[in-house]
Each structure stands twice: as structure tokens, then as C-alpha cells.
Amino acid sequence: MSNAEPPPSAPPLPRRRLVDGSLLFLMAFAAASAVGCYLVNGSDVFMQALHDEVGLVLRVLPVITGAVLLAACLQVLLPIESVKRQLGQDSGWRGLLLATTLGLFVPGGPMASFPLMLAVMGAGADVAASLAFLTSWSVLGLQRVIVWEIPLMGGDFALVRFLASLPLPLVTAYGAVWLLRHLGARKDPP
Amino acid sequence: MILAAAIIWPAVLVSVWLLWRGPPARAARALEAARHNALFMGLRLPFAMMGAGFVATLLPERLVGEFLGGESGWSGILLASLVGGLVPSGPMISFPLTLALAKMGVGVPQLVAFLTAWSVLSVHRLITWELPLLELRFNVARYAASLVLPPLSGALAALLIGSV
Numbered sequence: 001m002s003n004a005e006p007p008p009s010a011p012p013l014p015r016r017r018l019v020d021g022s023l024l025f026l027m028a029f030a031a032a033s034a035v036g037c038y039l040v041n042g043s044d045v046f047m048q049a050l051h052d053e054v055g056l057v058l059r060v061l062p063v064i065t066g067a068v069l070l071a072a073c074l075q076v077l078l079p080i081e082s083v084k085r086q087l088g089q090d091s092g093w094r095g096l097l098l099a100t101t102l103g104l105f106v107p108g109g110p111m112a113s114f115p116l117m118l119a120v121m122g123a124g125a126d127v128a129a130s131l132a133f134l135t136s137w138s139v140l141g142l143q144r145v146i147v148w149e150i151p152l153m154g155g156d157f158a159l160v161r162f163l164a165s166l167p168l169p170l171v172t173a174y175g176a177v178w179l180l181r182h183l184g185a186r187k188d189p190p
Numbered sequence: 191m192i193l194a195a196a197i198i199w200p201a202v203l204v205s206v207w208l209l210w211r212g213p214p215a216r217a218a219r220a221l222e223a224a225r226h227n228a229l230f231m232g233l234r235l236p237f238a239m240m241g242a243g244f245v246a247t248l249l250p251e252r253l254v255g256e257f258l259g260g261e262s263g264w265s266g267i268l269l270a271s272l273v274g275g276l277v278p279s280g281p282m283i284s285f286p287l288t289l290a291l292a293k294m295g296v297g298v299p300q301l302v303a304f305l306t307a308w309s310v311l312s313v314h315r316l317i318t319w320e321l322p323l324l325e326l327r328f329n330v331a332r333y334a335a336s337l338v339l340p341p342l343s344g345a346l347a348a349l350l351i352g353s354v
Binding site: 049057065071127131160174 | 344
């Protein structure tokens with residue numbers, strides 16, 4: 001596994017256990033909802049739902065395969081170190097915009113983004129910039145848009161939601177910084 | 191789907207090309223990450239999407255349409271904001287569920303509020319990730335400041351599609 005030691009500056013790759021609580025939860029969720037559907041709605045609805053779901057899985061499969069590859073590439077390609085320097089304390093407007101943009105491109109779930117977030121904040125990033133990054137990754141993350149939203153909801157819906165969500169990172173950043181100022185005297189990030 | 195594939199596969203090709211030209215150790219890390227991500231997703235995706243699809247058949251279609259439909263306006267947006275925060279797990283469940291809601295007649299602003307709430311107010315993510323990893327006052331401030339985001343995005347979506 002650790003044959004090629006990464007350079008010291010490279011952030012550790014997020015490691016997830018393949019079988020964990022989340023997988024067991026999803027299996028239980030699928031089994032319970034399948035039984036529920038069969039008992040409540042009968043076999044016709046059950047078969048129709050099964051048919052639709054297989055169709056959905058097939059619809060996202062070509063995209064999700066690409067997304068898995070892209071996420072892996074971006075995990076090692078994103079210039080985290082230089083971003084960290086740019087997001088330093090009091091990076092102001094530039095920091096906010098950069099953090100929002102970074103959030104757009106950071107792939108994957110919280111497993112990938114939280115360690116990155118901690119690395120960025122540990123390097124003394126501005127609190128507002130950290131908040132903008134986290135919110136941007138949550139609501140604007142392009143991987144989610146491309147993999148899930150466009151194939152399932154269509155490009156028009158994705159565009160409307162994206163545009164409606166553009167101001168949200170700044171709203172959270174300013175709102176939370178205002179709250180922090182009024183919640184206590186300390187200003188430093190965790 | 192074709193649009194999404196047309197965006198993602200060229201990006202994959204460019205990234206692979208960049209890795210190919212770069213140091214081999216970096217490419218090896220990417221390969222290891224890809225293998226791990228593929229296994230992780232491959233195990234979860236079928237169960238998540240099946241579950242979301244079956245659960246959708248159990249939702250009361252008439253009530254959903256009535257309370258979250260295109261005509262439900264602000265009350266629908268607020269209700270969608272509340273419900274979205276309670277949906278556990280990742281996009282594998284939430285997007286199929288959103289699709290099912292759309293088919294039941296839930297309006298676009300309500301769907302946008304639902305997805306925003308799921309992404310910024312998710313109780314399950316707060317417990318799994320944010321509380322253990324980030325400082326409490328940071329979490330409180332982030333969560334409190336994020337409470338306005340789902341209704342705000344829903345309202346902006348309503349403005350954008352001209353349904354106000």
C-alpha cells in the first residue's frame with residue numbers, strides 16, 4: 001500500500017473502510033424500503049420501481065465512472081499548498097472568492113473535503129474564507145452537479161439551482177463571522 | 191446524461207494527461223485513489239439508489255404535491271428546507287429522491303430549497319463530520335448562518351424562473 005511514500009507536502013489521501021456503518025445503513029435502508037414497497041404497494045409497483053431504479057443506475061454509470069477517475073486525479077492535482085498560502089488570515093475579498101472557487105472544484109464527499117478544510121484552516125486560513133469554502137463545496141460542488149444533478153434533474157434545473165446558490169457562500173461567510181464576533185472574543189479559527 | 195458525460199470525460203482525459211507527464215509517484219497515488227473510490231462507490235451506489243427509489247413509492251403523492259407543489263410558495267419552500275436537513279446520507283440518495291419529488295409535482299423553488307438544506311443543514315453530516323472535527327463555536331456559527339440559505343436559494347430560484 002505504502003510503496004511510494006508521497007512527498008511531505010502532499011496531503012494524505014482520504015482512506016475509508018470499504019465496509020463500514022454507512023454501507024450497512026444503506027443495505028438496511030434498501031432492504032427495508034424494498035419490503036415496505038412490496039407490502040404497501042404490491043408486486044406491480046415493486047417491479048416498476050425496480051425497473052426504474054435499474055434504469056437510473058445505468059443512466060449515471062457512464063458519468064460516475066468518469067467522476068471517480070476525475071476525483072482521484074484532482075485529489076492529487078489540486079494545488080493545495082499554494083491555495084493555503086493565498087487563503088491566509090485577512091485574505092479579504094480575494095480569499096473569499098478563491099475559497100468559493102476552490103469549493104467548486106474539490107471533488108468527493110466530506111471524507112475528501114474535511115481533511116482538506118482542516119489542512120487549510122490549520123495553515124491559518126481566514127475564518128470567513130474557510131466558511132465560504134465549506135459552503136461552496138456543499139452547494140456549488142461541480143462534481144455533484146455533473147454526476148448527479150444533470151443526469152437526473154436535467155441541465156435547466158441544474159443551471160437554475162446553481163445560479164440561485166451562487167451568493168450562498170458569501171452569505172454564510174459574512175453571517176457566521178458576524179455571529180462569531182458576537183458569540184465570543186476569540187477570533188482565531190480552530 | 192450526454193451533457194454530463196461530455197463535460198466529465200474531456201476533464202478526465204486532461205487530468206490523466208497531466209498526471210502522465212508529471213512525476214510517476216503522483217500518478218501512482220491517483221491510481222490508488224481511483225481504485226479505492228471505485229470500490230467504495232460501487233459497493234454503495236446500487237443499495238442507495240434502490241433504497242431511494244423504493245422509499246419514493248411510499249411517499250404520499252397527493253400530500254407531497256399539495257404541500258410542496260409549484261403553487262405552495264413560501265410555505266412549501268420552508269417545509270422543503272426543513273425536510274431537506276433531515277435526509278441522511280450522500281447524493282446517491284438525495285438526488286434520486288429529488289427526482290421522485292419532481293415527478294410528484296414538487297415545484298422548482300421547493301426542490302432547490304430541499305437540495306440546499308440537504309447540503310448545508312444535513313443533521314447527519316453535522317454529527318458525523320463537523321462536530322467531531324471542527325470547533326464547537328465554529329459549527330454553531332456556520333449552522334446558524336446557514337439556516338437562511340435554503341429559503342434564500344428557493345426564493346432566488348423562484349425569481350430566476352419567474353414564478354413570483
